[in-house]
Amino acid sequence: RLAVAVLAAGALLGLAQKAAGSDSLLYFYRNTNRGMAVGLFANNNHYAISLAAALPLVWAGLVHLAGRRETRYVHPLRFAAPAGIALLFMLGFLLSGSRAGLLLGMAGCLFMLPAVIAADRHSGAKHWLFALMAIGLFLAVQLGLYFISLQFEANPLEDSRWQIFAGTRAAAEAYAPLGAGPGSFWYVFQHTDPFLGGKAIVNHAHNDYLELWLELRWIGAVAGALLLGAFAWQGVRIGFLAGRHSPDTRLLARAAWVGLLLLLLHSLVDYPLRTTALSALAGLLAAVSIPQGRS
Numbered sequence: 001r002l003a004v005a006v007l008a009a010g011a012l013l014g015l016a017q018k019a020a021g022s023d024s025l026l027y028f029y030r031n032t033n034r035g036m037a038v039g040l041f042a043n044n045n046h047y048a049i050s051l052a053a054a055l056p057l058v059w060a061g062l063v064h065l066a067g068r069r070e071t072r073y074v075h076p077l078r079f080a081a082p083a084g085i086a087l088l089f090m091l092g093f094l095l096s097g098s099r100a101g102l103l104l105g106m107a108g109c110l111f112m113l114p115a116v117i118a119a120d121r122h123s124g125a126k127h128w129l130f131a132l133m134a135i136g137l138f139l140a141v142q143l144g145l146y147f148i149s150l151q152f153e154a155n156p157l158e159d160s161r162w163q164i165f166a167g168t169r170a171a172a173e174a175y176a177p178l179g180a181g182p183g184s185f186w187y188v189f190q191h192t193d194p195f196l197g198g199k200a201i202v203n204h205a206h207n208d209y210l211e212l213w214l215e216l217r218w219i220g221a222v223a224g225a226l227l228l229g230a231f232a233w234q235g236v237r238i239g240f241l242a243g244r245h246s247p248d249t250r251l252l253a254r255a256a257w258v259g260l261l262l263l264l265l266h267s268l269v270d271y272p273l274r275t276t277a278l279s280a281l282a283g284l285l286a287a288v289s290i291p292q293g294r295s
Contacts, residue, residue, distance in 0.1 A: 003284055004061075007054050008085050010039030011092035014047060018095045037095040046275055048093040048101020049266045053281060055105060056112045056255035057288075058086045063116050064248050100269050104262045111261065113138050115254040118247075161206050161269065167192060168205040172214040179217035188214065204274055208267035211274075231260070234289060245291040256288035 014037030017026045022035035029042035041047040061082045093101040171180070171192035180188045186203045205211035212220040238253045245253075263272050263282050272278040 003281060004054055004057055004085065007050055008088055010041070010047070011037075011051055011088045014039035014092050014095065015088075033097070036097040037092060039092070041275075041277070043275075044096040045098045045101055045266075045270050046272055046278055048096035048098035049104060049263060049270070049272050050278060050281060051089040051092040051096075052101055052105035052108050053259040053262045053278075053285065055086065055089045056108050056258040057252070058082055058089060059109075059112050059116060060251045060255035062086065063251060100266060104266055107265070108258055108262050109138050111258045112255060115251055115258070118250075164189075164202055164206055165210060167202075168207070168210045168214050172210070172217065175214065175217070177217055179213075179215050179220065182215050184215055185211050204271040206270050208271050208273055211271065228264075231264070235261075238289065238291060249291045253289050253291045256285040260285040260289060 013026060017024055017039070018035075018037045020026055024034075027034060027038065028040070032038055032042045033044040036044045037047060038044045039047045039050075041050070062079065065079060065082060090105065093105045096102075167189060168185075171188050174192055175188065185205060189202050189205070205214065209224065212224055216223075235257050238250060238257055260282055263278065263285070266272050273282055
């Protein structure tokens with residue numbers, strides 16, 4: 001709850017930044033994406049993926065509240081807070097201008113749909129009615145986000161990423177077979193590929209997997225494959241083998257797993273796990289994705 005509350009505060013700040021314009025004093029960093037929502041981050045992409053990765057937790061909270069037995073006696077305003085946070089997070093990654101953040105936010109909603117339907121405690125016709133309503137709501141959200149994404153302007157960095165990827169691969173070959181060493185990317189890349197004629201300093205490859213390949217080569221590849229394998233197995237466990245846990249526990253674990261999946265996918269085009277805030281969020285999601293206790 002604390003992580004969601006902090007991210008919600010950052011999302012509100014992002015909305016204020018967007019409303020105040022590029023000259024706003026609400027931007028905390030000199031080198032930042034002015035004119036866009038960045039919240040407590042310097043990078044709009046990291047801001048967007050933080051909200052997208054946490055949104056499944058909010059969906060889980062809403063479903064948990066809706067599934068409580070005493071819900072029929074609870075005032076509808078009890079749903080206002082989690083529903084408002086969900087809307088706030090979606091507005092946040094919409095206004096960030098991050099196409100990757102928006103697409104992953106959409107993907108996260110779809111990935112959560114089976115878990116949301118499975119967590120419903122109704123039976124018979126009521127369960128199927130809930131499923132149809134959930135599918136309709138999620139599809140409406142997806143279509144709305146998709147049409148909004150068509151209005152996004154291309155980010156110049158997205159075009160230059162391909163040049164960075166090519167330079168990173170070339171640097172990795174130059175330092176075969178053991179790699180250049182942990183944390184050496186920023187130095188090695190500049191000497192292997194003078195990006196934009198040496199006028200720009202590239203601190204990361206904008207692909208965590210390529211950067212790991214450059215720095216550690218096969219050692220990093222094997223370690224990364226083992227971690228991804230463990231992550232995939234955990235997804236299977238909480239998806240199909242977690243019958244001994246309560247529905248709410250399984251739902252929360254699945255939501256955390258989906259959030260971590262979004263961060264790993266974003267690592268294909270950026271470096272979220274190399275930033276302190278997002279690596280801390282990833283650690284939290286990894287811990288929550290392991291169900292605790294028994295039903």
